[in-house]
Amino acid sequence: MKHALSVLGAAALLASAQAGATGLATCDSGPQSGWQPQAKLEKMLTERGWSIRRVKVDGGCYEVYAVTDKGERVEAYFHPVTLAPVPTRAR
Numbered sequence: 001m002k003h004a005l006s007v008l009g010a011a012a013l014l015a016s017a018q019a020g021a022t023g024l025a026t027c028d029s030g031p032q033s034g035w036q037p038q039a040k041l042e043k044m045l046t047e048r049g050w051s052i053r054r055v056k057v058d059g060g061c062y063e064v065y066a067v068t069d070k071g072e073r074v075e076a077y078f079h080p081v082t083l084a085p086v087p088t089r090a091r
Contacts, residue, residue, distance in 0.1 A: 024088035025077035026059035035080035038062060044083060061086050 049069025
């Protein structure tokens with residue numbers, strides 16, 4: 001019985017860890033109803049010469065995979081309310 005409970009506890013802990021942020025940044029962004037649309041961020045970055053590959057939500061931030069105007073591949077994070085760049089922590 002103890003073994004079964006410890007296995008269930010470990011599974012629950014693993015599931016909760018996987019449900020959280022997986023990226024290099026987190027944003028205290030509030031409810032999604034107050035967020036700017038992803039399309040606005042994509043337009044802003046495209047106007048700067050970026051080629052957007054993918055935008056997704058991670059850690060309460062917009063996570064952008066793109067190629068910059070200088071040809072650099074980037075994984076960048078932006079606050080979904082302000083669309084300001086978010087600093088990332090080292091891997």
